[in-house]
Amino acid sequence: MLLHGSYEALQSGLSCEAMVDFSGGVTENYRMTSLPDNFFTILLKAYERNSLLGCFIKADPNAREAKTPAGLIRGHAYSVTRVTYVTFKKRGRADKIPLLRLRNPWGDEHEWNGAWSDKSPEWQFIPKSEREELGLTFSDDGEFWMSFKDFVSHFDRVQMCNLNPNSFKLEECPKGCTKKWEMSVFEGKWIKDISAGGCLQYPDTFWKNPHYTVTLKDPDEDDDKNKCTIIVALMQKNRRSQFHQGLNLLAIGFAIFRLPDHENVPLQCNSIMYKNCVGIIEKFAYEREVSQRYQLEPGSYVIVPSTYEPNLEAEFLLRVFSEKSNNMTENDEDVSMSDLDDRVKKMSLNPEPADPIRDFFDRLAGADGEVDWQELKKILDYAMREELQGEGFSEDVCKRMIAMLDKDASGSLGFKEFKSLWIDLRQWRAVFRLYDTEGHGAIPQKHLRDALHSAGYTVNAHVINVLAHRHGSRYGIQFVEFIVCLVRLKTKIGETTLRNL
Template sequence: TSISSVLFLGGKTMSLFNYYPKNFHAHGWGWHRGGSAASAVRGFLKHEQGKGSTDEKPNLSTEEDIILSTGGKLYPALPADEYESGAVEELVEDVCTVVNVNAVLGETRPSSFGPVTYQDFKDIRSRCLAEGRLFEDPEFPAVDRSLFYKETLDKPITWLRPGEISDNPQLFVEGYSRFDVQQRELGDCWLLAAFANLTLHRKLFFQVVPDDQSFDEEYAGVFHFRFWQYGRWVDVVIDDRLPTYCGKLVFLASSENNEFWSALLEKAYAKLHGSYEALVGGSPCEALEDFTGGVPEIYDVAELPPNFYTILLQAYERNSLMGCTTEPDPHDLSGNENPETPEGLIRGHAYSITRVKYVDIEIPGLSEKIPLLRLRNPWGNEAEWNGPWSDKSPEWHLIPESKKEELGLTFDDDGEFWMSFKDFTQHFDRVEICNLSPDSLDPEECPEGCTKKWEMSVFEGEWVRGVTAGGCGNYLETFWTNPQYTVTLTDVDEGDDDNKCTIIIALMQKNRRSQRHQGLEDLSIGFEVYRLPEYGRVPKPLDVNFFKNNMSVGGSQSFINVREVSAR
């Protein structure tokens, strides 16, 4: 099964039309954002009932049409506020069986697509308080199979509640920050880099870590956290028993010994995927997307576009969440999984990008803007970059004290450091950006001068062998059977003199991480983008002859075995 997401920057009008191969045909109905989704669905149903032929062309006003060929059975996803009354869902169920409307945001409901059984946090807490007991989660018990499905630790593990680890356990100690994330014995640096980024955005943080729980009021040993999973927000309930050795946390811990939000959040994410071991190895953008519902972009540093620092700067200004990674050294035979480079960076490791900033240097004979990045190692220790612009490096003498205060500059062994963009491109291998949907943004956090946000549409479905699983472009005889989307862009980017509009396309496969214990890994996925001739002069869906005679104009970099691929 798959999810396809399309983000438009500043698009006033969006029209998306989807085609099912093998005589199964439906349209996704576009509408102005902020308009009534219910009226859009009614218009769609009226159109379907009265048109008489699936080949009739809808009345469109287009400037340019682009076809996106992927795979999947597709459903339109509507704004969350249209689901509160359930009217749209009922309308579709009563009148049309072709379209199934799925909520993107809203109250959590039982999940049928993942490994987590639905549990009601408030109901569990009330029952435990009434019965005078602490919650023990039968769905994710304090046993070895919740830790590992294949690996083991070379030490005995004891599951303890925070009150057995600290005399004064708290969910938060003096608030929350990126410094509350310190990696220990689990190889999930990709996840912890995302944790650190999450703390930079208040609305996002409390969407994932609800503030209706604590160790003081109504404590019953039960906590809950929310994750975006393939188009829906899922509420994951856990008990607060954590794996320890000699009374100390084995996995993620906070810099404060009595603070437990980060360790409990890691446990909830482990439950979502079946075990702690399922969290070993991954991409920061995977977790960032699960915390936000945003759409990721991944860049190979060796192939960065010339304006990439501007892309990073604009992403930071739009509150996008960002991370970066270093690749393992193929020539290192030491057996060390994460060797340190002479410059203080860790190979095969993930970092958070926590700030992007031009810094002004003004001294006699020199006036210059230096593009800098602030990064954080989730180990949260002294393993930091030691080159130019690192802690206490001479370059900081060129910056006035007032500017240092404005940057929040500190020189602690906390895993955080600054470096120039030039050095960054020479020492890191991959950059990941999670672009937030409009519903994820807090208006109070939007920077001044940012007048446009992303417009987003999500489609959901599945590949079926012999029907909709057409393979990549190497298999032209079947490639055309993959589901096809027609995308119309009608509004240019703000300040773009070339009359162009930015679009980000992402394609995701579902539930593969939670099936690792069954030996299943990610399938190879990808998509291609084609420029359409005049809309009415091509078959719908596009047939094999179109793909034999037309080259793609863009798409994912390759068909690769990762959870999600995307392209701008």
């Protein structure tokens, strides 16, 4: 209840979701009809890392808990409690046989009755030392052994929950569970017109989605192809608890791109190299979490999580599990100053304050030659009246502007400081006019990042999300709010520069 808000939110849940909620792990689902060639190795490595393993046979719609001739119960959630190889010695020949130990949740006499079952003749060909190491017992406890071949042919599906490395201590694990997954975690948001670009079928907006770089240096142990295993899991957060608000699950997924060597830059609209796409989710699904396993060559990769369609909003959790360290980081631009757009330079020529503004400043400044926030407001409300449309700058905005340039902390601006502010405002007004593409007196949120770039500021997705959330409206970013965005950015960057001096 603590996880989802109420018992109602738990109704009709899935077992794999329950494993995630109780363990914090990442689930994988496999159909026996489409297993990878190295599936037993996958199971063995999962067991070594204490993953929760389960399997089941599809239920019979005409009979509840129907029993198969082999002694297995349809619809039961069997646990896999051991995965190993055993030495099979017969007629002077020794072979390694892949075996699994399973448990029926009933814990009674309903057990597998085929090869390797209790008291099966195959066990006599296993060395006594190995039987002892396996802790082999024959009783009606619902636990039994079977070969991997029979396991695949009699069960329909396997569910695997790979545990967070902090979920357990190795010394407390069952025998053979001696390793941990490496895990990286990032939280993010898809925001309409800002960072909700949709899937690869929408190339004009796909690049706007958040990007995360994963660097794989060391191949898996015992991998003859020298590749690295990663499991990518994408979860949409808090959707089940919001069902009553009409927020259903979205179709979510991700794509993975190989980065050229020594290159680590965010994707742009014109730089998406589809030939470098090395992985894409098998199916965008209306599920709380989707995951997929990949084997990749050592190198750097960009993971791009997305909804199927653009402009659908949600919070997400992206996790990457790997056998070796994966060094995952958010792949985005640093917040910094950049070059002013040439178009803005042309639009804001003659940056000196116009004579009427200078005269206005001198009249309001008085004998001290400085203007406080009220006097600054009068100047700017007059000078920017066309964009303000009768609204005017607020006390808070005017004080922010003064604080941005008030080096002597006097609470007012001299003409030299005002001149610097005026140059900024002329340029910012030019940017606003350039990006008010719909003539509504606002910059569409989808153009906010481009507008800030044109104003000479490089920003990342996190900053854009915050600015759009705080200063946006259904009409976009209006003039005063756009000016506030830029004042906040210039002030923040100035503070960071001072700290780094």
